[in-house]
Amino acid sequence: MSRRIAWRRMLGPSLSRRIGLALLATLMLVGLEILAWNYLEYRRDMAVDPGVREIVVNITAHLQRTPAMNRAVSLRVLIDDANQWRRAQPDRWKGELAVLWLAPDGQVLYESHPHWRAALLAQTPGRDDHMIEGRPHWAYRQDSAVGSVRVAEPVRGPEAMLRKVAHQLGFYLPIAFPVVLLPLWLALHRGLRPLRELVQRLSQRDAQDLGPLDVHLPQSELQPLGQAFDAMLGRLRLQRERERRFVQEAAHELRTPLAVIAAQAHVLRQAETEAEREQAARALEGAVTRAAHLSQQLLTLASVESVHTTSDRNTDLAEQTRAQLAELLPLAEARRISLALEAPDQLPSRISPTLWGSLLGNLVGNALRYCPEGSRIEVRLSEQAEGLCLQVADDGPGIAEADRQRVFERFWRSDQTGASGSGLGLAIVRQVVHSLGGTVAIGSGLDGRGVAFSVSGLAPQGD
Structure with missing residues (x-):
């Protein structure tokens, strides 16, 4: 069991591991970028000057430095050594040089591959490309006082060059990885020390x-x-x-x-x-x-x-308000209180029906409890740009200006009213309005008497 926990910790999320993997990925991307850059450079260089021109120039210079009677022998030795060296090299250098040296009068003075004479004789001054025995070759011709030197070299693909660069990267990148990772890890470990101290302090803290x-x-x-x-x-x-x-x-x-x-x-x-x-x-x-x-x-x-402030689907708050007031109507009629509603036919909203019922029930219930017989209570429901608005107004005894700041406190009841109550109704109203992101204000009631509770800016209407 402890071994399993240790493995989970080892394989779980870790900033150090993430930085190490990010660094490894960065080095791999750098390696790929180096390979791509070398490949593009190689293609560009080969398109401009594959190197066969330099070989011809060097051979011509060698002939000019060599006495005339020894030139053919010296050139044969030079080319044989060069081809022997090329045969011993990796794939990049596979393929021999084909050299043809003609005297100014056209006489063949030296040729390394007699069966390639026709292709080299067709070479015009400067660089050209030939297919010799089914293989592409770079060819170059230079005419001078010592004669015409013509060289054909097999075209080299980028594979060998890429393998060489990849081999070098495979050697150097593993060396660079720990060298770069160590200071990063030390910086991270030191930088997270305050966080570890914070964790330790929290773990030792009393609940x-x-x-x-x-x-x-x-x-x-x-x-x-x-x-x-x-x-x-x-x-x-x-x-x-x-x-x-x-x-x-x-x-x-x-x-x-x-x-x-x-x-x-x-x-x-x-x-x-x-x-x-x-x-x-x-x-x-x-x-x-x-x-x-x-x-x-x-x-x-x-x-x-x-309670969630919103519902998963639209609720017709106008219909819910009418149904809830209908339940309170017998209580109002028993005390000869007029209960009226002004609302649109439909008012869809995603406000929680539970919260809306609590808000409406406590406002209207509060009015019914404190209004004397024969009073009027009017409920107005509307939608404004800032959200839903609800107003419950009556012409009852009202609330003194000095008490209006305290009516929303829990268990507060005015000494001027003879009605009994829990003192929680308006505290619930304030909490519901706060949850719905609205505001509640107290003003004068009907005909300048009583009190009016105005709730505005509730949650946005539904679609």
Whole structure:
């Protein structure tokens, strides 16, 4: 098992291995580039001057330096030695030189290959190409005072040259690889030292410690990493603090209805008359209802952050709004509250139906709870360039200017209203609007009375 883990570590992703492979690939590309450059240079040189001209010039110079009576013998020795050397060389030099030397009057003074005489006799002054015995040859002719020297040399392909260059690269590149890799590896190892220190500090850190890392990262490339860690830890600190306050506030709010339930249960058990039992049962039922409502609101507030803000398909929010208001209509009619809706026939959107239902239900439910009998509530739904807009306005008691900044706090309730509530409805509204990227504002309600909650800039409409 340990051997398998060691192999996984060895074969897993690694910056050092990646740099080594990148360097190896770079050297291979350099080698290919050298081969390509040599090939192109060879083709260019062979097209301009394959070297046969230089051979002819050297032979002519040799003849001019040699006494006339010894020229033929000296030339024979020279060409025999040259061809013997060529036969001993690799493939690049395979193929003998064919030399024909004519006197100024046309007499043959020397020929290395008598059966090639016809091809060489046809050679014009300068360079030319011939097919001799089915093989291409470079040929050159130069006329001078010592006579006419004509040479034919087999055409050499680039294969031998490429093999020679590849052989040299195969020798030098393996030597260059560790020489170049070592300083790169040392630089990488030293450069990642602050990162290893950061990992060590994080691994030794207590799970409850969300304070800043306070680590020095000198490299500019690593500094954003440390800043990102500190920013993340800061967000976690705020989140944990919010959760701690939320738990404390929730426990405090649940304590009252639970105490009422316990007290009424005791009264119900001790009641002696039917009227006392009926009164205690109604009080117990009311306390249970309030506790259940508070628990549901707590669950809703906790789940808002985990719900996806968008749906996989379009939802008609106008139709959902009409259906949701229809469910609340009996409650409004029981208190003689007028509930009206102004919305387009259809309003497709990818906003999560769950979040939209929570937003609408809490705004309208809040209005129904605090408006007196005979009030009016109007719901307006529209689409604007910046996104969806929702407004819930009433002509109820309204909210004092001094309290408008606090109504979105958890468990906050105004002392001026006689209605009971969990104090979480508008906190849920604020959280939903924030999740959907919108804003919520408080203004005057219908006919200058009451209050209006205006939500705007929600997620873009669907197609």
